Amino acid sequence: MQIQKLPQIPALPKKKRVAAYCRVSTGKDAMLHSLSAQVSYYNKLIQSHADWLYCGVYADEGISGTKTNRAEYQRMLTDCRAGKLDLLLTKSISRFARNTVMLLETVRELKTLHVDVYFEEQRIHSISAEGELMLTILASFAQEESRSVSENMKWRIRKNFEAGIPWNGTVFGYRIVNGRYVIVPHEAEIIRCIYNWYLSGMGYMTITDKLNNMGVKTRSGNEWSTTSVQWILQNYSYTGNLLLQTTFSESYITKKQHRNTGEMPMYHAEGAHEPIVSKETFDAVQREKEQRAIEFQRTGTQNLTDLSGKVFCGICGKRCRRKSRHNKFVWLCGTYNLKGKKACPAKAVPEEILLEIIAEIDGSVDKVEVCSDNSLHFYLANSRVITRQWQNPSRKDSWTKEMKAKARERYYGCRNANTGDKKSVHDQTDVR
Numbered sequence: 001m002q003i004q005k006l007p008q009i010p011a012l013p014k015k016k017r018v019a020a021y022c023r024v025s026t027g028k029d030a031m032l033h034s035l036s037a038q039v040s041y042y043n044k045l046i047q048s049h050a051d052w053l054y055c056g057v058y059a060d061e062g063i064s065g066t067k068t069n070r071a072e073y074q075r076m077l078t079d080c081r082a083g084k085l086d087l088l089l090t091k092s093i094s095r096f097a098r099n100t101v102m103l104l105e106t107v108r109e110l111k112t113l114h115v116d117v118y119f120e121e122q123r124i125h126s127i128s129a130e131g132e133l134m135l136t137i138l139a140s141f142a143q144e145e146s147r148s149v150s151e152n153m154k155w156r157i158r159k160n161f162e163a164g165i166p167w168n169g170t171v172f173g174y175r176i177v178n179g180r181y182v183i184v185p186h187e188a189e190i191i192r193c194i195y196n197w198y199l200s201g202m203g204y205m206t207i208t209d210k211l212n213n214m215g216v217k218t219r220s221g222n223e224w225s226t227t228s229v230q231w232i233l234q235n236y237s238y239t240g241n242l243l244l245q246t247t248f249s250e251s252y253i254t255k256k257q258h259r260n261t262g263e264m265p266m267y268h269a270e271g272a273h274e275p276i277v278s279k280e281t282f283d284a285v286q287r288e289k290e291q292r293a294i295e296f297q298r299t300g301t302q303n304l305t306d307l308s309g310k311v312f313c314g315i316c317g318k319r320c321r322r323k324s325r326h327n328k329f330v331w332l333c334g335t336y337n338l339k340g341k342k343a344c345p346a347k348a349v350p351e352e353i354l355l356e357i358i359a360e361i362d363g364s365v366d367k368v369e370v371c372s373d374n375s376l377h378f379y380l381a382n383s384r385v386i387t388r389q390w391q392n393p394s395r396k397d398s399w400t401k402e403m404k405a406k407a408r409e410r411y412y413g414c415r416n417a418n419t420g421d422k423k424s425v426h427d428q429t430d431v432r
Contacts, residue, residue: 240275
């Protein structure tokens with residue numbers, strides 16, 4: 001047997017996989033320019049090192065450093081956990097995180113993954129022996145700075161509240177000029193229409209469809225949704241008065257908002273600006289909302305059922321919601337409920353039909369899928385799938401005399417409002 005010693009072949013040096021993380025706390029132009037400059041700087045820096053492999057730059061804009069739910073920050077952590085990075089560069093501790101606990105937890109996790117974080121401003125490597133001690137001290141200063149900024153902002157906001165100055169500059173129908181709401185005439189007309197339509201008997205969905213069919217856009221240029229219509233109908237500022245500090249922030253770290261139920265003082269400013277709707281009209285709408293809630297039985301245990309979370313739309317895949325219609329319950333696609341028939345043409349399935357079929361099925365139902373061809377797919381716990389057809393009951397047969405009378409009232413009322421000379425939307429619907 002002959003043994004031959006082979007010469008050793010030197011291994012090629014492995015490049016270090018390097019990325020950078022940047023963040024700015026606001027979306028102002030100056031900050032965005034700063035973010036762009038940081039990204040450009042790190043692109044050049046990383047690619048200038050021959051022994052580094054460029055793996056990109058993670059950049060968050062307009063997000064506080066006390067929060068963990070930053071999209072790019074989370075993507076960076078995901079890549080680190082997947083073993084894609086060896087070194088992370090960041091400008092400073094405050095850019096990476098302003099929450100001491102969060103910073104240390106992240107750095108310790110990355111250390112176990114053999115990922116080093118280098119803070120340029122402080123010249124600290126997190127993976128070094130003295131790194132964690134220095135980071136603990138400096139991160140505490142960053143967190144205290146964040147607390148101080150938060151307290152200063154709260155003081156300024158409270159002073160504005162005491163002076164009756166509005167805080168929300170995005171209200172549809174108004175613009176803030178010199179610390180006061182000033183009416184935008186064409187938007188104010190739409191708001192009056194929404195209030196009048198609701199008092200005439202229209203619901204959120206009907207009003208939403210009407211606005212979208214008219215080509216009316218929200219302040220941000222988007223189509224209307226039932227949520228935005230509902231917000232218009234409950235916004236007290238349209239009466240010319242302001243109720244300030246209705247919510248408050250839990251802390252400067254979590255920034256979780258809570259409804260103010262007496263924990264903080266509220267401020268009521270009467271006659272703060274020109275009203276768009278009268279106080280009487282606003283109160284009438286609130287009473288109508290309460291009456292409809294009682295009429296359609298949308299309270300408490302009425303929404304509890306064994307079908308909750310199990311019924312899905314077979315067209316768009318959204319979960320179906322339980323709704324009350326004429327003292328009976330139906331299951332309706334969530335997309336249809338929010339955006340209407342154009343978004344999803346799903347049909348509402350009467351709950352009694354679902355329960356009748358389930359009573360006939362031998363086995364536990366995990367999921368029900370409502371399809372467009374009037375078929376229902378029942379997915380059982382034993383992996384079986386049972387399909388049943390259902391017949392939509394005639395609409396006219398389900399109407400009571402009172403419902404028919406109310407429908408005639410609305411029909412002839414709308415017909416009278418739309419006859420005669422063509423007028424503006426405001427002229428047709430204004431309630432004096």
